[in-house]
Amino acid sequence: MGPAALAVTRLTLTRFRGYDGARLEPDHRPVVLTGPNGAGKTNLLEAVSFLAPGRGLRGAKLAEVERIGSPTGAGWAVAAVLDTPMGPVEIGTGREAGAHGSGSGDRDRRVVRIDGHPAKGQTVLAEHVAVVWLTPQMDRLFLEGSSGRRRFLDRLVFGFDPAHAGRLSRYEHALRERARLLRDGRVDDGWLTGLEDQMATTGMAVAAARRDVVQRLRAACGRAVGPFPGADLAVQGTVERWLDEGPALAAEDALRQSLRDSRRLDSDTGGAAVGPHKSDLSVRHAQKDMPAALCSTGEQKALLIAIMLANARLLAAERGAAPLLLLDEVAAHLDPHRREALFDEILALGAQAWMTGTDDNVFAPLGSAAKRFHIEDATVTPA
Numbered sequence: 001m002g003p004a005a006l007a008v009t010r011l012t013l014t015r016f017r018g019y020d021g022a023r024l025e026p027d028h029r030p031v032v033l034t035g036p037n038g039a040g041k042t043n044l045l046e047a048v049s050f051l052a053p054g055r056g057l058r059g060a061k062l063a064e065v066e067r068i069g070s071p072t073g074a075g076w077a078v079a080a081v082l083d084t085p086m087g088p089v090e091i092g093t094g095r096e097a098g099a100h101g102s103g104s105g106d107r108d109r110r111v112v113r114i115d116g117h118p119a120k121g122q123t124v125l126a127e128h129v130a131v132v133w134l135t136p137q138m139d140r141l142f143l144e145g146s147s148g149r150r151r152f153l154d155r156l157v158f159g160f161d162p163a164h165a166g167r168l169s170r171y172e173h174a175l176r177e178r179a180r181l182l183r184d185g186r187v188d189d190g191w192l193t194g195l196e197d198q199m200a201t202t203g204m205a206v207a208a209a210r211r212d213v214v215q216r217l218r219a220a221c222g223r224a225v226g227p228f229p230g231a232d233l234a235v236q237g238t239v240e241r242w243l244d245e246g247p248a249l250a251a252e253d254a255l256r257q258s259l260r261d262s263r264r265l266d267s268d269t270g271g272a273a274v275g276p277h278k279s280d281l282s283v284r285h286a287q288k289d290m291p292a293a294l295c296s297t298g299e300q301k302a303l304l305i306a307i308m309l310a311n312a313r314l315l316a317a318e319r320g321a322a323p324l325l326l327l328d329e330v331a332a333h334l335d336p337h338r339r340e341a342l343f344d345e346i347l348a349l350g351a352q353a354w355m356t357g358t359d360d361n362v363f364a365p366l367g368s369a370a371k372r373f374h375i376e377d378a379t380v381t382p383a
């Protein structure tokens with residue numbers, strides 16, 4: 001294992017889901033969490049997922065994370081000490097005590113502290129930590145709508161280009177503001193034009209960053225690795241077509257013009273007809289030359305694992321460390337051959353992979369190469 005790895009070395013939860021409080025001290029090894037159903041394994045992975053920008057691996061509202069039964073409005077917190085290629089960092093995040101509101105809107109922001117200092121927003125997290133996850137819900141990633149695939153892709157992009165998180169959040173903010181103006185029937189042309197200008201510049205930067213990462217990932221994913229299939233990746237959408245057809249500035253102008261032209265339509269639909277929020281990640285099984293959606297559930301999972309591993313290999317090479325990998329209930333559903341190949345890859349990458357399961361035996365091949373914890377009734381004990 002190289003010296004420059006990314007690893008959580010201390011994790012503390014306060015009023016988080018089923019946990020009143022919990023503290024664990026992993027090291028650079030992969031982490032294995034075992035325990036019965038409902039013990040709190042996924043909750044623990046969710047806590048780690050909040051070290052990245054976004055709503056975590058359950059896409060949760062801030063209020064629903066707070067432990068039921070806590071004094072109302074007591075808040076919740078996840079604190080972590082990490083080793084990163086840039087040195088150690090302490091991250092604190094959560095919902096502050098006394099935060100009220102519907103769970104959306106500016107009054108109910110997730111609070112972030114880096115080394116004890118309040119950060120302006122959560123997008124700064126991407127500069128310190130890269131996290132990707134695979135959960136049982138993602139079994140439907142290729143079958144459902146494009147928003148899940150966009151979020152999956154954006155998480156991959158955060159790892160290569162931490163500024164992507166901020167751009168995406170500015171784009172989405174402008175998109176919401178414009179929708180609000182259009183809905184309220186406010187025809188303040190200067191205001192609308194300003195928002196559309198911001199959408200055009202940040203939106204095309206978002207599209208360009210996704211395209212860049214997908215092009216690099218394509219090369220890394222194209223060939224089968226061990227028992228995992230090759231994956232053929234592409235981002236598809238109108239803005240991507242514009243980027244293919246001409247210079248970035250022309251694509252930006254095209255988006256600006258398209259937003260101006262679709263104001264009336266967009267005021268009816270409440271969105272925007274064109275933009276990177278409509279793009280989709282297309283994935284094909286390379287050897288079968290078949291869209292992922294038509295592959296078997298097992299093949300789809302193998303494709304996702306292949307993409308995650310390729311992403312981790314690239315990140316390790318380009319940025320000095322593989323991302324944290326959160327693999328919820330993944331190992332038990334692989335045949336022994338693929339399972340051992342996954343373990344071998346994780347160890348070769350030096351990635352701190354957090355793996356859950358109900359059966360200890362599944363993780364036996366890892367021997368002492370993994371750090372183990374047992375979880376029962378929201379109590380974590382080193383095993």
Ligand SMILES: Nc1ncnc2c1ncn2[C@@H]1O[C@H](COP(=O)(O)OP(=O)(O)O)[C@@H](O)[C@H]1O
Pocket residue numbers: 016017018019035036037038039040041042043044064065066067068069
């Ligand atoms: N906000 C909350 N407050 C208290 N308990 C919660 C909250 N959210 C979820 N839980 C509980 O957490 C328990 C453990 O969930 P989970 O981590 O998914 O278990 P598993 O070990 O099977 O992955 C569930 O029984 C659920 O009821």
Ligand SMILES: [Mg+2]
Pocket residue numbers: 041042043328
């Ligand atoms: Mg679970």
